[in-house]
Amino acid sequence: MSVAKQLYQLQEFDLELESNEQAQQKIAGQLGESKEIARVKEKLAAEQQHLEELNRQQQSAEWEIDDLTVRVKTSEDKLYGGAIKNPKELANLQHEVDELKDRRAQKEDGALEIMDRVELATANVATMSDELRRLEAEWQSQQKELSARLEQLKSARSDLTNKRELMLAEIEPQAIEVYLELRKQKGTAVARVEQGTCRGCQIALPSMELQQARSGNLVRCSSCGRILFLA
Numbered sequence: 176m177s178v179a180k181q182l183y184q185l186q187e188f189d190l191e192l193e194s195n196e197q198a199q200q201k202i203a204g205q206l207g208e209s210k211e212i213a214r215v216k217e218k219l220a221a222e223q224q225h226l227e228e229l230n231r232q233q234q235s236a237e238w239e240i241d242d243l244t245v246r247v248k249t250s251e252d253k254l255y256g257g258a259i260k261n262p263k264e265l266a267n268l269q270h271e272v273d274e275l276k277d278r279r280a281q282k283e284d285g286a287l288e289i290m291d292r293v294e295l296a297t298a299n300v301a302t303m304s305d306e307l308r309r310l311e312a313e314w315q316s317q318q319k320e321l322s323a324r325l326e327q328l329k330s331a332r333s334d335l336t337n338k339r340e341l342m343l344a345e346i347e348p349q350a351i352e353v354y355l356e357l358r359k360q361k362g363t364a365v366a367r368v369e370q371g372t373c374r375g376c377q378i379a380l381p382s383m384e385l386q387q388a389r390s391g392n393l394v395r396c397s398s399c400g401r402i403l404f405l406a
């Protein structure tokens with residue numbers, strides 16, 4: 176194998192290792208807690224708390240209504256029981272009953288409003304719980320896929336690293352030095368030659384250079400300095 180071809184293959188391993196590394200980093204960023212799930216959980220907890228508070232309000236409104244009903248009954252029993260004959264006392268009692276009934280009616284209106292809000296909050300909690308379950312299921316299967324993909328990438332990387340090591344052992348050290356320096360400077364160190372043109376800089380090569388490159392020796396493009404490789 177010519178040194179140019181060796182270096183070209185080395186570069187292919189290196190470029191693949193780079194993209195492997197990038198893919199692994201991207202996955203690492205996607206693994207772990209989901210911000211969306213955390214946000215929905217927080218909203219759900221707040222709505223559940225709101226619902227509990229409404230339930231307490233409803234309960235206490237019902238107790239107050241029951242209490243008023245008992246007091247209405249007690250006062251009406253006195254009013255219609257016949258034991259009280261004094262007209263002024265009866266008038267006071269009637270007034271008290273009317274007042275209690277007014278208060279109870281107001282409480283009942285309030286209780287109905289609370290009931291509407293309880294219904295709404297209950298529906299909200301159900302919707303959010305469904306949403307949370309859906310997101311969690313989606314997230315779990317996504318995490319599983321990502322973990323599997325990460326394992327694939329890791330095994331591909333170790334395979335590539337081994338092949339690269341074998342390749343490196345076969346290439347003369349001076350050529351490797353030139354290659355590594357060019358990689359650092361330009362990203363791609365070895366450029367293909369196609370139709371007499373260096374694909375690294377897209378400039379047509381003089382025929383002397385082209386001939387030298389054809390020999391497979393380490394020849395560098397006179398325009399961009401990259402190592403030329405003719406397939």
Ligand SMILES: [Zn+2]
Pocket residue numbers: 366373374375376377378396397398399400401
């Ligand atoms: Zn060039």
